[in-house]
Amino acid sequence: MIYLDYSATTPVDARVLDAMKPYFSDSFGNPSSVHRYGQQAEAAVDAARETVARILNCRPDEIIFTSCGSESDNLAIRGAAYAMREKNGARWILASRAEHPAVTKTLLQLEKYDGFQIEWLDVNEQGMVTPEVVSRAICEETALVSVMYANNEIGTINPIRDIAEICRARQILFHTDAVQAAAYLSLDVQELGVDMMSLGAHKFYGPKGVGVLYVRKGTPLVPHLTGGGQEFGLRAGTQNVPYIVGFAEALRLTHEEREQRAAHVQPLRDKIIGTVLETIPNSRLTGDMNIRLPHHASFVFKGVDGNLLLTLLDAAGFACSSGSACKTGNPEPSEVMNAIGLEREWGLGSLRVTLGMGTTAEDVESFLAVLPGIVERARLLNHG
Numbered sequence: 543m544i545y546l547d548y549s550a551t552t553p554v555d556a557r558v559l560d561a562m563k564p565y566f567s568d569s570f571g572n573p574s575s576v577h578r579y580g581q582q583a584e585a586a587v588d589a590a591r592e593t594v595a596r597i598l599n600c601r602p603d604e605i606i607f608t609s610c611g612s613e614s615d616n617l618a619i620r621g622a623a624y625a626m627r628e629k630n631g632a633r634w635i636l637a638s639r640a641e642h643p644a645v646t647k648t649l650l651q652l653e654k655y656d657g658f659q660i661e662w663l664d665v666n667e668q669g670m671v672t673p674e675v676v677s678r679a680i681c682e683e684t685a686l687v688s689v690m691y692a693n694n695e696i697g698t699i700n701p702i703r704d705i706a707e708i709c710r711a712r713q714i715l716f717h718t719d720a721v722q723a724a725a726y727l728s729l730d731v732q733e734l735g736v737d738m739m740s741l742g743a744h745k746f747y748g749p750k751g752v753g754v755l756y757v758r759k760g761t762p763l764v765p766h767l768t769g770g771g772q773e774f775g776l777r778a779g780t781q782n783v784p785y786i787v788g789f790a791e792a793l794r795l796t797h798e799e800r801e802q803r804a805a806h807v808q809p810l811r812d813k814i815i816g817t818v819l820e821t822i823p824n825s826r827l828t829g830d831m832n833i834r835l836p837h838h839a840s841f842v843f844k845g846v847d848g849n850l851l852l853t854l855l856d857a858a859g860f861a862c863s864s865g866s867a868c869k870t871g872n873p874e875p876s877e878v879m880n881a882i883g884l885e886r887e888w889g890l891g892s893l894r895v896t897l898g899m900g901t902t903a904e905d906v907e908s909f910l911a912v913l914p915g916i917v918e919r920a921r922l923l924n925h926g
């Protein structure tokens with residue numbers, strides 16, 4: 543079996559696992575306890591926080607550990623929405639049409655149950671939110687703007703610095719979901735100019751079930767998980783010490799090895815994109831040709847059922863994805879396919895191929911050798 547779904551998740555790096563292990567058994571204390579066991583656990587969480595802060599170029603007390611990228615998105619959006627409404631009555635939230643469900647569903651709930659108004663920002667055909675679109679929509683009533691750093695389904699990278707600058711000039715809070723971007727792009731929050739940024743460790747060879755929300759000092763935020771005073775009162779619950787240690791170690795290694803990892807995957811990705819577009823009739827690249835994550839290739843095939851294509855690929859020994867993993871099983875084109883303006887007969891046939899440290903040139907060769915035949919079969923079965 544060949545794994546080509548690194549945007550869905552990555553295996554835990556052996557070095558990360560080694561760093562985590564002592565905190566399951568030997569150093570098992572609760573970081574809030576006063577005694578030495580507690581102190582040891584607290585020291586591990588503090589060290590992890592400092593490592594993450596160094597890489598994000600921020601203060602350690604601006605790093606909030608959470609249980610996943612989705613929770614970070616929830617905390618940022620709910621927390622800022624409630625806080626801004628309390629502060630100045632703002633009820634308007636701007637977000638792109640191509641966001642992950644962790645953002646869109648949170649916003650839909652705020653609209654349904656809390657009276658917020660959401661303005662969905664159009665993306666261009668490459669799935670990008672342009673600064674002009676944000677400029678036009680932003681106003682004094684805006685409580686928050688949320689635009690993802692890089693798209694999970696189509697790999698397009700958004701102009702986050704420019705969007706952040708527009709928000710800053712109008713003194714409007716700006717959140718970015720950087721869950722997909724973290725494996726390959728700079729996370730320097732001063733350079734990016736963001737107020738809040740969500741991350742999840744399992745996209746960069748860390749464990750599942752641990753995330754971070756960066757919160758710029760002074761950003762008003764109402765916690766949504768209430769209880770103890772952990773994480774500066776912004777996220778209650780005894781910290782998951784081994785996973786937090788794993789998060790920091792995975793991010794440290796990613797930061798150190800980012801360039802070599804990108805240099806490994808990018809030519810393989812380019813080979814996939816070039817060959818697919820050349821050899822498969824009625825195929826299109828989704829997302830931007832150049833401004834995209836270096837490990838990410840995504841396509842649509844006209845008249846193909848994406849889920850059937852995945853099943854056939856799985857049977858042939860290849861693990862890929864159609865849109866985001868959360869969409870699998872849904873017979874409608876994803877919101878992202880709709881947002882980039884694809885007609886249904888194209889949008890239903892999406893395929894995402896994402897590479898990683900374990901991908902070899904031979905893997906790519908054997909994938910490309912079988913893909914055209916499998917797409918053809920999927921097309922025939924769909925029409926049969």
Ligand SMILES: Cc1ncc(COP(=O)(O)O)c(C=O)c1O
Nearest residue numbers: 610611612642644694721722742
């Ligand atoms: C862009 C984006 N945001 C958020 C998430 C959710 O992250 P997690 O699985 O850590 O909750 C994902 C995961 O696929 C993602 O791709």
